[in-house]
Amino acid sequence: MAASVEIALVGGSADGQHVTVELDPNDRPPLTHHHVGPGGLAEADIYELESVDADARTWCYRWRGPAV
Template sequence: MEVTTEIPLVGGAGDGGAVIVDLDVHGRPPLTHHHLIDDGLARAEIYELEAVLGEGPPWLYRWRGPAPS
């Protein structure tokens, strides 16, 4: 079983990029990803995991907004 996977980012500052995340013992990625802007948590954006049906990667992270400050 894979221990990491690459998941595309949709929307926000990371749109069009991707992140590599660790999978849990059941082969699933984290439910959220905090995308850091300027290497700081103060301007992080929150992305939420979504399942994708059909061909291609089984998941994507969709932008949900800035992290609360």
């Protein structure tokens, strides 16, 4: 079973929420997260991974804009 981590969403419509993602074989989360809106993928927001503290291996997903 792959390891997972909870990451905060910063900005956009999901600001303050958290998502749980699986880590890759190098113990890193996915580079982006698509947060699906009430209208499905047509209203999704794109969040991009940022390092909060490289030594502590903590991250956040920062809002970059709508997926469309």
